[in-house]
Each structure stands twice: as structure tokens, then as C-alpha cells.
Amino acid sequence: xxxxxxxxxxxxxxxxxxxxxxxxxxxxxxxxxxxxxxxxxxxxxxxxxxxxxxxxxxxxxxxxxxxxxxxxxxxxxxxxxxxxxxxxxxxxxxxxxxxxxxxxxxxxxxxxxxxxxxxxxxxxxxxxxxxxxxxxxxxxxxxxxxxxxx
Numbered sequence: 001x002x003x004x005x006x007x008x009x010x011x012x013x014x015x016x017x018x019x020x021x022x023x024x025x026x027x028x029x030x031x032x033x034x035x036x037x038x039x040x041x042x043x044x045x046x047x048x049x050x051x052x053x054x055x056x057x058x059x060x061x062x063x064x065x066x067x068x069x070x071x072x073x074x075x076x077x078x079x080x081x082x083x084x085x086x087x088x089x090x091x092x093x094x095x096x097x098x099x100x101x102x103x104x105x106x107x108x109x110x111x112x113x114x115x116x117x118x119x120x121x122x123x124x125x126x127x128x129x130x131x132x133x134x135x136x137x138x139x140x141x142x143x144x145x146x147x148x149x150x
Contacts, residue, residue, distance in 0.1 A: 003116050005117075005120055005121065005124070005147055005150065006148060008077055008078050008079045008117065009078075009081065009147050010036060010078070011140055011144050012032075012035045012036055013035065013036070013078065013079070013080040014032075014080075014081045014140040014143045014144060015028060015029065015032045015080070015081070015082050015083075015140075016082075016084075016085070016140075017082045017083065017084040017088070017101065020088060021088065021089075022088060022089065022091070023050065025084065025088050025098075025101060026046055026050060026053075026067060027046055028082065029067070029080050029082050029103040030042045030046045030049070032080055032082075033045070033078065033080045033103060033105065038074060038075075038105075039074065039105070040073050040074075041071075044071065044073065045069060045071060045073075045105060048069035049068070049103070049105075052068065053067060057090055057091040057092060057093070058090070059090030059092025059093060059098050060092065060093060060122070061094035061096065062096070062125070062126075062128070062131060063092075063097065063098060063099040063100055063131060063135070064092075064098060064099075064101070064102075064125050065090040065092065065098035065100075065102075066102045066103075066104060066118065066121065066122075067101065067102075067103050068103070068105065068114075068118070070105070070110075070114060071105065071107070071108060072107065072108050072109075074106055074107055075107060076106060077105070077106030077117055078104075078105060078106065079102055079103070079104050079117070080102070080103040080105075081100075081102055081143055081147075082101040082102075083099065083100060083101075083134060083135060083143060084097075084098065084099050084100075087099040088101075099135045100125065100131060100134050102121055104118065104121070124150060130146065133146055134146060
């Protein structure tokens with residue numbers, strides 16, 4: 001079954017991040033994730049994301065982090081995209097600051113769908129040109145169109 005990332009991405013859930021810490025970036029991402037009603041308990045989602053981060057950083061390297069959580073209160077998966085021009089310390093595997101941050105959240109009973117979503121996103125972001133294009137974007141529409149074109 002082919003997975004289309006555009007089913008999980010929304011123009012409303014793209015943000016240019018300003019915060020200087022991982023925790024405050026997570027708060028920014030959770031806040032914008034709540035715009036379309038998918039997140040009913042933002043504080044719980046932020047707590048779950050931070051709990052996950054405390055186990056092992058979701059900074060996968062190459063300036064990318066993929067904080068994620070599976071919570072019963074969320075009915076369907078979504079991806080929120082954050083672009084941080086200066087980068088934020090994410091304790092990434094390669095110690096580089098994260099500039100492209102994808103928050104993935106969804107129900108806790110759909111492990112296979114979650115893993116496929118993560119795999120698809122990772123595959124897309126492995127492309128160095130694409131990462132460069134994403135960090136060069138200055139509007140939500142530009143970010144959205146990069147994914148739309150895939």
C-alpha cells in the first residue's frame with residue numbers, strides 16, 4: 001500500500017520556529033498542531049513528546065529531528081512541519097542543530113501505519129538537496145509545495 005504524505009500534512013501545520021530550546025520548540029509545534037482540532041489535549045501531547053525525548057533524542061542528524069508520540073486521545077496521524085533557520089540543539093546523533101523538525105502524532109494502536117509514515121518521511125528527508133530547499137523556504141506555501149511535488 002502506497003502512503004501519500006500529503007494525507008498527513010496541512011498548510012495550517014507548517015511553522016517557522018523562533019524558540020531557542022528543544023522544549024520551547026516542542027511547545028510551538030504542539031500549539032500549531034492544535035489548530036485543526038486533531039489535538040484535544042496539547043499539554044498531554046507536549047508531555048508525551050518530552051518523555052519520548054528523554055529516552056533517546058529524536059534528532060536523526062543532518063539537521064533533522066522527528067519528535068513523535070502515539071496517544072489514545074488522537075484519532076488520526078498528522079505531521080506538523082517546523083523550520084528553524086538558525087537551528088536548535090536537539091542532542092542529535094551528529095551533534096548538529098535541528099533546522100527541520102517534523103512532529104508526528106497519532107493513535108497508539110496503529111504501530112504499522114506509524115512506522116510506514118516514519119519510513120516514508122525519513123526516505124524523503126535523506127535527500128540533501130531537499131533539506132537545503134526546505135531550510136531556504138521563507139513561506140509556508142514553499143514548504144508545502146516541496147512535499148506536494150513528491
